[in-house]
Amino acid sequence: MxxxxxxxxxxxxxxxxxxxxxxxxxxxxxxxxKQTGATSGNLSVxxxxxxxxxxxxxxxxxxxxxxxxxxxxxxxxxxxxxNYVTALxxxxx
Amino acid sequence: MxxxxxxxxxxxxxxxxxxxxxxxxxxxxxxxxKQTGATSGNLSVxxxxxxxxxxxxxxxxxxxxxxxxxxxxxxxxxxxxxNYVTALxxxxx
DNA sequence: AAAATTTGGTTTATATTATAAACTTGTTTA
DNA sequence: TAAACAAGTTTATAATATAAACCAAATTTT
Numbered sequence: 001m002x003x004x005x006x007x008x009x010x011x012x013x014x015x016x017x018x019x020x021x022x023x024x025x026x027x028x029x030x031x032x033x034k035q036t037g038a039t040s041g042n043l044s045v046x047x048x049x050x051x052x053x054x055x056x057x058x059x060x061x062x063x064x065x066x067x068x069x070x071x072x073x074x075x076x077x078x079x080x081x082x083n084y085v086t087a088l089x090x091x092x093x
Numbered sequence: 094m095x096x097x098x099x100x101x102x103x104x105x106x107x108x109x110x111x112x113x114x115x116x117x118x119x120x121x122x123x124x125x126x127k128q129t130g131a132t133s134g135n136l137s138v139x140x141x142x143x144x145x146x147x148x149x150x151x152x153x154x155x156x157x158x159x160x161x162x163x164x165x166x167x168x169x170x171x172x173x174x175x176n177y178v179t180a181l182x183x184x185x186x
Numbered sequence: 187a188a189a190a191t192t193t194g195g196t197t198t199a200t201a202t203t204a205t206a207a208a209c210t211t212g213t214t215t216a
Numbered sequence: 217t218a219a220a221c222a223a224g225t226t227t228a229t230a231a232t233a234t235a236a237a238c239c240a241a242a243t244t245t246t
Contacts, residue, residue, distance in 0.1 A: 012095075012098050033194090040196085041195090043195090065242060066193065066242070088185065092108075133224055135206075136224090137223095138203095159213075
């Protein structure tokens with residue numbers, strides 16, 4: 001009746017990050033931070049978790065001389081997001 | 094951009110309980126337990142939290158000789174649920 | 187050019203949560 | 217009457233989310 005909700009996505013900030021990434025080709029740390037309003041520490045941790053789950057890829061490079069961390073949603077991540085949304089609808093409809 | 098999600102409702106089991114109660118006039122502990130597949134302990138704790146938040150009322154009585162705990166969604170609870178659903182849609186659409 | 191500030195994060199500590207395991211009280215069944 | 221079951225509650229534990237503190241490099245200020 002109530003399907004299990006993916007615990008990786010059932011987190012306010014991680015869900016926001018994935019939702020954001022689902023709409024763009026890629027986004028860097030600073031941008032995600034601004035859009036979500038998260039603190040750096042929290043965002044850093046949650047990005048690690050999404051990465052560990054294989055839901056996003058994280059690429060560290062530089063923009064000019066400044067470090068820049070770029071995140072991208074993987075196929076796995078997109079599918080997990082879709083599944084989560086489907087499951088969630090059982091709860092809220 | 095991403096609205097804050099009510100932490101009382103952003104919990105798999107509590108959300109299931111509220112979702113369930115939103116569709117019926119009332120439901121007792123055993124029924125909720127069956128429908129959600131939760132363990133008694135977990136359900137007991139989460140019902141307390143929903144009750145403490147004023148989202149449900151809990152009435153202890155007997156069905157025959159057996160104790161029976163009946164739960165009902167309050168107006169506050171229903172409104173919180175609606176708000177949660179609205180907020181969530183910002184994340185998943 | 188040295189000092190102070192900002193950028194872009196990471197690491198660590200803490201407080202909260204979710205969950206299961208163990209327990210309680212009373213009832214039914216063998 | 218002893219064992220098993222029902223309906224929960226309480227307590228312990230493991231996982232989470234979050235913020236606070238920290239760090240290195242770049243930039244700006246004096």
